Amino acid sequence: MPRTDRFLDIRRDPHSDELLARGGDSEAHSILQRAGFVAVVRVHETYHRAPTGLAEDDESRLATDAVARLRAAGYHVDCDADFDTASRPASYLPLGSSVAHVAERLREAATTGEAADALTELTAAHDGVLAALEEVLTATADFHDGLGQAADPYIARRLRYLADEHLRVIRTDLSETRNQLADRHAPYPGRSTCTGEVPSTEQERSAVCACPPPPRTLPAPPPPMAAGLRR
Template sequence: MPLADRFLTVRRDVHSREVLARGGDPEAHSILERSGFVPVVRLHETYHRLPVGLDEAEEKRLATRAVARLRAVKYGVDTDNAFDTEMREPHYLPLGSSIAHLAERIRDATTSDEVADALTELTASHDGVPIALGEVLAATAAFYQDLGQPPDPHTAKRLQYLAEHRLAVLWSDLAHMRNDLADRHQDHPQRRACTAEAGPDEREASAVCACPPPPPRLTTTPVAAPAAPAHTRR
């Protein structure tokens, strides 16, 4: 990680009078967003701002809290005197880290049973992650439905569509894969548990591990959100 990514500025802009945060890496951006900041993506820059419509006291509270949280995990923060603080908030792992742990379990898995066990947390029909996410989408849709602005009913329908169609397809596919792996009881041909021991045909006395290299870590490329279905447009 570049050292520059460990530094941020949180200042009130002299021209717009907005409270802006610049710099940092994705973890810092996540802390800012959990502290109330809104990401702004420009062609050559991504930064964060506080929401519009806040009074100065609330802006100070949110900015000061962000500084405290960032410094608690050793980010360097250059800030206005109004937002400076010696306070350090305890840092707790976010909810998403529990889901990311499933990916680590799958990367370390050597058998189909181990992967099926990890995927069960995603595919459980009563309290799996997609089921819970569907409840969040439905609750948000209900909130938008009667919020009062002209686009709000359309937003509610869009959320309902995502929950009922896109999320349902994701859950169905994952459940099919989980059940397939649960029936296989198969060792992965390119993976095995590391014993930290040399193989029986190893001649070098210094050798301590004959395991193959770990599989490459695959990353996904973000894609644009799908367009709203035609029948929901006004």
């Protein structure tokens, strides 16, 4: 059965004439956002709309680009005829995939030292991910300071508050977690790496490695015979 989250519709609403994209999973939503759509989060669904103030031709170009990107990523897209395209642009790994790789390293870490090394990519004081995130928040705050509308100074103060308070708590706690792991020097149960080497003290040279044998699994007992089948 095909997954319904691989299907999307990109059309103009027949009542409001708004350009809307509906359906898809979180990866599709990221593609829509990179194409220029704005997410609208409701209680029972998340859909996407074009930014306000665009001319109709600009909306059409935005929709056509989104259709091309989604189909290139393997999604099934139904769309208005004006947005249909045979283009399949090349896709590249987004910046967030590098950060997600840290999570993969943690899932595969065989020792506390390996876990600490992975977390260092987040917590490094000068060029860690969290330090870079603080720079992004500060730069966004500075950007709002220069926009000139009444609400912009408030948004700038809010962003600096997030960097100074919430992000600082995350950096402090995660750095302490990383340091504790670095001091433990312990293997992670069940993730030891088998090298296949035989220790020099092993007398039985036919041994393959020093790993303990895997736990023996007993076969499941047969299901009980139904009462009506007994004789």
